[in-house]
Amino acid sequence: MENIERNIYLIERKYDNSLTPNEQSEFENKLKSDKNFQSLFKNENLMVGGIIYKKRLELLDKIKHIEANYQKESQNNNIFNLKPGNKKFWSVAAVITIIISVTSLLLDFSKSNNSDLFDTYYYTYENIYRVRSNNEYSKIDQAFEAYDKGNFLDASNLFEEILGTDVDYAIIFYIANTQLEMGVYEKAITNYSKVIANDARWGIPAEWYLALTYLKINNIEEAISTFESIKKSNNSYSSKASEIITKLE
Numbered sequence: 001m002e003n004i005e006r007n008i009y010l011i012e013r014k015y016d017n018s019l020t021p022n023e024q025s026e027f028e029n030k031l032k033s034d035k036n037f038q039s040l041f042k043n044e045n046l047m048v049g050g051i052i053y054k055k056r057l058e059l060l061d062k063i064k065h066i067e068a069n070y071q072k073e074s075q076n077n078n079i080f081n082l083k084p085g086n087k088k089f090w091s092v093a094a095v096i097t098i099i100i101s102v103t104s105l106l107l108d109f110s111k112s113n114n115s116d117l118f119d120t121y122y123y124t125y126e127n128i129y130r131v132r133s134n135n136e137y138s139k140i141d142q143a144f145e146a147y148d149k150g151n152f153l154d155a156s157n158l159f160e161e162i163l164g165t166d167v168d169y170a171i172i173f174y175i176a177n178t179q180l181e182m183g184v185y186e187k188a189i190t191n192y193s194k195v196i197a198n199d200a201r202w203g204i205p206a207e208w209y210l211a212l213t214y215l216k217i218n219n220i221e222e223a224i225s226t227f228e229s230i231k232k233s234n235n236s237y238s239s240k241a242s243e244i245i246t247k248l249e
Contacts (some may be wrong), residue, residue: 007037031182038153040180116245118216119238124150125177125205143174152178158199169199173206180209185217208237215244 012026013019017028030037127144143158156178163171176191192210196203207230214223227248230241 007034007040011041027182028187031184032153032156035153041183067084114215114220114248116214117244120169121244122212122216124181125174125209147178148175150181152181156182167198169195169202173199173202176206177209180216185213188213204233204235204237208235208241211241211244220248 007030010019010023010030013023014027030152031041074169112189127148140160140162143155143162146152146158156175157169159175159178163175171190172194176188176195179185179188179191189210192206192213195206196210199206207226211223211230214220214226224245227241229246229247230237241249
């Protein structure tokens, strides 16, 4: 029970962006090695999305109610000549609340739209780095089999073992893919950037998935900048990048 409570605590702190450095490390370790934690985190993502949508609807109803009352009370009155003791003062205060609430709502809506845009263009990069040994079922075979089945935690761990001290940017790219799938976005960004800087072949898909990662975490400035770079590169992702830029602007 204590472990479950600790997991929930870490996930809630993650959503609030209030994890301490030690808690962030604990969160990432659990997400990498604890299947129960990984499942709980994914389920929480789905549930939070539903709650946000419900809260938006409730807020819109409240705004409509406040606005109707304000219009009724403010007829033929100078709203700038009001004091805190006056009922109409609170109507004006309500209008200010509406403005703040609507601004917040629009920001949430923008984030939701960006998430929808991510879902529209995102797909798991296929396994085209197939390696099969002659007589034995190797670790790299196991890693890609786990990847193909969507067992990204196992795949990530196996890729890390394969990588060891050797530098293989194809493997680093696939590690980044598993991290994106698991929601470990900062590490995915680091690994995609590493591939882009050092490997022309794998840097092409890495830049595309880097841009999508920025879109996923709502870092629109970096997302657009990266999509612009892809657009100028004239590769297989350029037309899609151009489409997304148009939708973001």
